[in-house]
Amino acid sequence: MTEVPVRPPFDREAAVALAAIADQLEPVTPETISAMRSRGTPLDLSDDALADVGITRRDLAIAGYNGDEITVSVLERAGRTGTGPGIFHTHGGGMITGDRMVGVQQLLPWIVEHDAVVVTVEYRLAPEFPDPYPVEDCYAGLRWTAAHAAELGIDPERLLIAGASAGGGLAAGVTLMARDRNGPRLLGQLLICPMIDDRDTPVSTAQYPDEGTWVRSSNRTGWNALLGERRGTDEVSVYAAPARATDLSGLPPAFIDCGSAEVFRDEDVAYASALWRDGVQAELHVWPGGFHGFDMLAPQAAVSQAATAARDAWVARLFGA
Template identity: 65%
Template sequence: MTMSSLPRPPFDPELENTLGQMAEAVPLTFTAEMIPVVRANPPYQLTDEDFDAMGVTVRDVTIAGHQGDDILVSVITPKGHQHRGPGIYHTHGGGMVTGDRFAGIQHAIPWAVDNDAVLVTVEYRLAPEFPDPYPVEDCYAGLLWMADHAAELGIDPARIMIAGASAGGGLAAGTALLARDREGPELIGQVLIYPMLDDRDRTVSSGQFDGVGVWDRQSNRVGWTALLGERRGTDDVSVYAAPARATDLTGLPPAFIDCGSAEVFRDEDVAYASALWAAGVQAELHVWPGGFHGFDLVAPDSVLGRAMLNARRAWVNRLLGG
């Protein structure tokens, strides 16, 4: 494992203890050889009892994805939902290569319950078997389906937001760009949770977290290479695959962006927020001091984890009027 020689911000002490426990259990640097292992052993699996306890019902629907191929979405509806309320469209994380539509969903379900919103989460196809543009185009297809079926889902089509974490954050940003450029569906907000936005591997934070932390520089290269192949880092990459490359962010919906100060994605996420402001788009940015990538998932009850989750939930509730 190559340890970075660059100085870097320290990890939050409470989270550093969590990191140490994680490192004893699993390798923290992700490799291509680990893809089938992680897929076969997904973390954070929710049961029917979990969904029931959270106050929601879940049903699966097969829809047309990219090029008309079948993909799955799950519709998560608060119990007692009767009127047309907001819609939340969710794109999961997993480095573009792992994860399923329920990955990280435990943090989005409270937004739906708070606001009597219907949550739709998409099973987009994964790289490397399905490289770009399959993931983002599947995500856009799912958003189109959600908007087209808003009435039967109990959703106001004028009140749909998009949210995703990590790779899903990058896909949410790319899907928002597609929705703008293809003139619909119109989104009212985008929640980009430590989003994976830039394939070029040039930022300071990329160099600082090489061989240290969660989803380090080498891990990130694995994910982007799976998605883009030999195009990674070249000029032949679309803004929908790597939204950090976009030079025109005008007309996008308001954004919430968060990340940790101690992760690879820090600088590209901060730059994206700055680019949104420069384009006249409202954005709220949080950089949590000492946070590693995905710390809210593995340490939700830490002081920093609670603060991160509460800030995110408050923004969504303001947006949706809860």
Template identity: 70%
Template sequence: MTDTLARPPFDPELEAVLGLLAESLPPSITPEMITLMRQAPIVASVDDLLVARGITRRDVTIPGHEGADIIVTVLAREGRTGTGPGIFHTHGGGMIIGDRFVGIAAIVDWIERFDAVCVTVEYRLAPEFPDPYPVEDCYAGLLWTAEHADELGIDPTRLIIAGASAGGGLAAGVSLLARDRGGPALAGQVLIYPMLDDRDASVSTRQIDGVGVWDRTSNVTGWGALLGDRRATGDVSIYAAPARATDLSGLPPAFIDCGSAEVFRDEDVAYASQIWADGGQAELHVWPGGFHGFDMMAPHAALSRSMTETRTNWVGRVLGA
């Protein structure tokens, strides 16, 4: 792809981190790299994190799309009793990699701060399980969470959905499914630099090409795995690519954030704008100089701390915590 445009500068502190990441992360992900990336070693065990933070874990097998078994994990503070907020989590990974614990550290913060219960879903990945498997698995997980709210200790009026990157796109797609299928009701949707548009037509996708953490080539790889030959055609559902939706009315309040120097910037801004145009509520933050996933990869950077605090404050307001 040769039509790369000049991009906004990276935040200096984050650019230094990118330089270090470049030693271990490829600039672009191509289809033949998917299997190898799935084999990459895990830096730290999620169980070590949970034990250190006093969080209990319970794995449950539930019916996913077309009744096949999938796993969800229920996370809560040790000794928690009573009823409180619920968080349904859809993980990131470009639709092609990752598991239900990717990005879970941020959710653990909310579990602690708001005494929430989190259900995180192991949806099946593309290309082995293309659309609609990922979004339908996630919707099945949300249905299970709502149906078991009492035993989980979740107040159904204080249940939100949250996801980052591909998980943000899935959270948006599930929110649309819940609207169009009459439930479950959601109090909010947290769309963290969400992956929303398969068409590869924005300015920001042309700006982030061969640079950063998730570039234009990687994005085409992810969407191609999910949609196959349907990518960028007229045969793509709004639940797979929520940017395709022309009516975003009737949705729960949305929080959307992203960096100014990432592929998803323009589609995320457009999604918030469409929600406002359709009479809905959205809070949008575009962090100057942020690359994709910078809050997870450089959590101690000043911009990351601001991003995380702003997002957490919104969650607290929506949950009434």
């Protein structure tokens, strides 16, 4: 048995929440993907929950990758008129689970406080739809959002892309696509604990093989589903795994955060450093003791509240509030 390297411990408050759901966490393997999808996720958000905070939702069919139909949901404050900022959202789920409403609760304060319109995309999931389907579906959704900005009430000069985990990786990939294809101009990219490196080499991946919510084996399952035999080879696109990009110049400002006690820590820190290297403004937070998704699963922990406050402040500055 390989010895696990010494590693940062979990935050004490967050660890209590992790222990409370420990019996619900099972290994993420190709065989468990179907069951995971059927159970859904506590990070999903219902229409009733939206209505409770005065937000409406409407679903629209748009053209995704290769012209195939996909769905986006438009979320906005009830009774909203006029023009304001826009947020294009790509959900998490390891590239293999989740739907467009997963993680949306993180965006609700920005809808209310900044009168923003959120467009969240139902991209197709691996392994049934491997790379490039997920990132291309997301890019198609961004292009649709920009093209329909006027009717959506979005100021095209204030369009932000946001995503967490796999959604953070997709947001980073879409941002690279928008630059390289002369696509929609983005005001910023909000990358919450993004999943961006398929190579399984950073120290942080070895430090968390079996403790936490998304561990090393889970990560391998997700990347294998997305990339198949290409994982870890030179045949992987920077849009699928943005950590592979060697030129990050010309990208919009970024906010990147992660926990110190999760597999994505080192790749996220390296991505922030690469952005700075290439002259891009980036704000980086590594929250002490945070496991993957700590802020959503332990929202009352002091470290979670600090993480949320930092994101809120960055968005407010970006939108000029």
